[in-house]
Amino acid sequence: MxxxxxxxxxxxxxxxxxxxxxxxxxxxxxxxxxxxxxxxxxxxxxxxxxxxxxxxxxxxxxxxxxxxxxxxxxxxxxxxxxxxxxxxxxxxxxxxxxxxxxxxxxxxxxxxxxxxxxxxxxxxxxxxxxxxxxxxxxxxxxxxxxxxxxxxxxxxxxxxxxxxxxxxxxxxxxxxxxxxxxxxxxxxxxxxxxxxxxxxxxxxxxxxxxxxxxxxxxxxxxxxxxxxxxxxxxxxxxxxxxxxxxxxxxxxxxxxxxxxxxxxxxxxxxxxxxxxxxxxxxxxxxxxxxxxxxxxxxxxxxxxxxxxxxxxxxxxxxxxxxxxxxxxxxxxxxxxxxxxxxxxxxxxxxxxxxxxxxxxxxxxxxxxxxxxxxxxxxxxxxxxxxxxxxGVALRDPAPEVKRIDIDLPGQLHEELVGYPVRDPSPATRHRALPSWVKPVLVVRGGKVLDPMEAGNLRPGDYGYFLAPTPRIPRLDRFFAVDGTVSDRDTIPEFPFDASLTAGAVADLYGLTIDEGERAMSIADLFADRLDGAPQEGDRLDFGDAMLVAHGVVADRVHLAGLLLEATAEDEEPPPATWSEAAGRRARKQWRRLRQRARRPAA
Structure with a gap:
């Protein structure tokens, strides 16, 4: 015993x-x-x-x-x-x-x-x-x-x-x-x-x-x-x-x-x-x-x-x-x-x-x-x-969302995925879904509705969609709850052909970029920075602005958008932990002391 x-x-x-x-x-x-x-x-x-x-x-x-x-x-x-x-x-x-x-x-x-x-x-x-x-x-x-x-x-x-x-x-x-x-x-x-x-x-x-x-x-x-x-x-x-x-x-x-x-x-x-x-x-x-x-x-x-x-x-x-x-x-x-x-x-x-x-x-x-x-x-x-x-952390990282994955036996290329619809997120602003997404059903108030009955998605809904497996991470952004998402999405993009040189785009909008990248086309810039594998919606830092990839065909960007969001992006993100907050306070105090030391004596 x-x-x-x-x-x-x-x-x-x-x-x-x-x-x-x-x-x-x-x-x-x-x-x-x-x-x-x-x-x-x-x-x-x-x-x-x-x-x-x-x-x-x-x-x-x-x-x-x-x-x-x-x-x-x-x-x-x-x-x-x-x-x-x-x-x-x-x-x-x-x-x-x-x-x-x-x-x-x-x-x-x-x-x-x-x-x-x-x-x-x-x-x-x-x-x-x-x-x-x-x-x-x-x-x-x-x-x-x-x-x-x-x-x-x-x-x-x-x-x-x-x-x-x-x-x-x-x-x-x-x-x-x-x-x-x-x-x-x-x-x-x-x-x-x-x-x-x-x-x-x-x-x-x-x-x-x-x-x-x-x-x-x-x-x-x-x-x-x-x-x-x-x-x-x-x-x-x-x-x-x-x-x-x-x-x-x-x-x-x-x-x-x-x-x-x-x-x-x-x-x-x-x-x-x-x-x-x-x-x-x-x-x-x-x-x-x-x-x-x-x-x-x-x-x-x-x-x-x-x-x-x-x-x-x-x-x-x-x-x-x-x-x-x-x-x-x-x-x-x-x-x-x-x-x-x-x-x-x-x-x-x-x-x-x-x-x-x-x-x-x-x-x-x-x-x-x-x-x-x-x-x-x-x-x-x-x-x-x-x-x-x-400067190696993504300024616009892929969001974390709550997603339900449902396997569909009999095929391997598409999945049924579900998301809770929460505010603020692009889904609550009645944005159109990508063309490769097929709405299947919406659960609202305990009732199961088909997409035609449900109409626009509302906060509190649960939406279920059929989507190609490789593209599901892109769909995540549509249902992301992030305080910066609404601000970022309301900033208009300035579209242009990706064959333009980076220097021409930078000069047009008064942006400062590396001299070594000025002669490159925007498409080549995406390929160089993303190791030849850009995807739809990828973003790059471009001076004080941001480039967005569109029209990606065979790993080549054909259209691009420019987000002029320097003020919003340059703000320091909120501290994630107590130790990070303490470190920020210490650095700010150090900068104040250095500024005081540099002031000329009265």
Whole structure:
């Protein structure tokens, strides 16, 4: 009976811990604290120096961490458009390979000096913390509501999804060397290429196979999302078993699945929203349980110094070396450097030396823990501010709306979607729906009406529409509730042919633009800034105004509109968190003091 009691008590404790983590995320969002840091803190508080839970099961942590990261990487690929991958494949590939090696080498040298380690041990520290954590990047960008310009956001998404395999391979090789084996440099490079290539092939085959199965097998209602996430784990585990990179395979499989017509796509996306949340909670709580603060304290100062070097020098050097040949601006490269967040992958990799029994295994784990905490606090807390300062955040991001997705068996190209009609939104101003949208029904006052009976949409209605799957995000704007939507939509557009040069349009309206863009046509400007894949309604900053894409045919803009909205757009948006508001007040006070200091004495 005592065994049953222990099992039930463990289940109670684990579920209660997860519940506390979920509830604490509300507090974290209110004060702007990186949510993943909260989950990590919950695990530490429950651990050996907190509530006294003794947890040292590194094998379980490795297995759970592997599964969680596989699901998160699959989800990252699921949400990445293939056009984005094609546009940034070369720079992202350079960052994911050469960038990891440069970061690991530089950081490893510094770690060896600061921590008084051998050179191979120092390089192992560098390899463990070298990769940008896809889980953290995807998670913080999504939960923070931050939307980046396609060129910058794309390179971050693809790099963070593809660099984990290189960090894993480097870590495993260095652990093997420290365990007594030896590797020739040529053999190491060949092994990396073999594992990466096989992971890519299995990921492609698994992704296309999953698409074929989900579209042909008739599953009971509601099982499609569970089938997809389980298949992602199978692809990952199979690839790892064959000695290849399962993380790369999971990301590539998600990329294939997310860019093909599939059944129940909306249900799969919604399910993965929940799955990735739970994976983050479980992963970071387990990692927090493994940490013993009393063992970490003696290493805090050198570990913080390693983190500072990584953030300020190691990562920026790698980013500037890899992205300079691809014509990224200094501001863009500085932002990509800053968003090199470290997270669960680094702590997860740090469990490998403990699993194989390296003499200083706990040191690697504790240093990785400190680096991750510093990265989450310093970089995770300032990601929105850095995006605005670098000018890479979209001034007119895609809105968040409440949408109901209904799968239509028998076809793959259209979905039935429903929206609550709320005010203010373009839908309440009786605007005409796009021609590719077919109204199906309207629910008003508890009654179901056909579109002819309902007439114009009213606040409080629920509208259901048939629309092509790729265009649904564009329909979201029609039902977006945003205080700036009504102001922005009432500003008239000045239309013109997109074959006109940017310089001619700028001179006509008295706008100042970059000299290098003056000779370009407006169509070429859209293609250049949006990596050759502009879409209807895309917007670009144009001096103090904004360009809007219209008449897009075969990825080419033929008509454009100009929004002269400098005053409205230049106003600073309201602070999202308490910490952001405090930061703004401090900056305003500093500007006042500087202005007073510059005034001539009376």
């Amino acid at each position: 005592s065994a049953l009691f222990t099992a039930h008590a463990s289940l109670l404790f684990g579920s209660a811990l997860a519940l506390v983590g979920i509830m604490s995320s509300l507090l974290a969002s209110r004060f702007g604290v990186p949510i993943l840091l909260v989950f990590l803190g919950v695990g530490i508080l429950a651990g050996e120096n907190g509530l006294g839970v003794h947890f040292e099961n590194y094998q379980l942590t490795y297995m759970v961490g592997s599964a969680a990261l596989a699901i998160i990487l699959f989800d990252g690929g699921l949400r990445t458009r293939m056009a984005t991958v094609r546009a940034v494949l070369a720079p992202a590939g350079a960052l994911a390979s050469a960038g990891v090696v440069i970061t690991a080498g530089l950081t490893g040298v510094v770690a060896a000096v600061l921590l008084r380690l051998g050179w191979v041990e120092g390089l192992l520290v560098g390899a463990i913390v070298a990769s940008t954590d896809a889980a953290v990047v995807f998670f913080l960008l999504r939960t923070g509501g931050l939307q980046l310009r396609r060129r910058v956001g794309g390179v971050l998404e693809v790099e963070s999804g593809a660099n984990d395999p290189f960090a894993v391979l480097l870590t495993v090789m260095l652990v093997t060397v420290l365990s007594g084996a030896s590797f020739a440099p040529g053999a190491l490079v060949l092994r990396v290429l073999e594992e990466g290539s096989l992971g890519l092939i299995i990921g492609l085959a698994g992704g296309f196979g999953l698409v074929g199965l989900i579209n042909r097998v008739s599953l009971p209602s509601g099982l499609h999302p569970a089938f997809v996430v389980t298949a992602a784990l199978v692809i990952f585990a199979l690839t790892q078993t064959l000695g290849a990179s399962g993380f790369l395979a999971a990301y590539v499989a998600g990329l294939v699945f997310g860019n093909r017509p599939v059944r129940a796509y909306g249900a799969v996306i919604s399910f993965h929203d929940t799955a990735t949340w739970l994976c983050q909670i479980v992963l970071f709580t387990l990692l927090g349980l493994l940490v013993t603060p009393s063992h970490v304290m003696p290493l805090v100062l050198p570990a913080v110094a390693v983190a500072a070097f990584l953030i300020a020098i190691g990562r920026p050097v790698a980013v500037f070396a890899c992205l300079t040949p691809f014509r990224y601006s200094r501001a863009e490269m500085a932002f990509v450097s800053w968003v090199g967040l470290r997270g669960g992958v680094s702590i997860f990799l740090a469990t490998i030396p403990l699993l194989v029994g390296l003499p200083r295994g706990e040191l690697f784990f504790n240093v990785a823990f400190v680096v991750v905490v510093v990265s989450l606090i310093v970089q995770g807390w300032t990601i929105s501010f850095a995006a605005r300062r670098a």
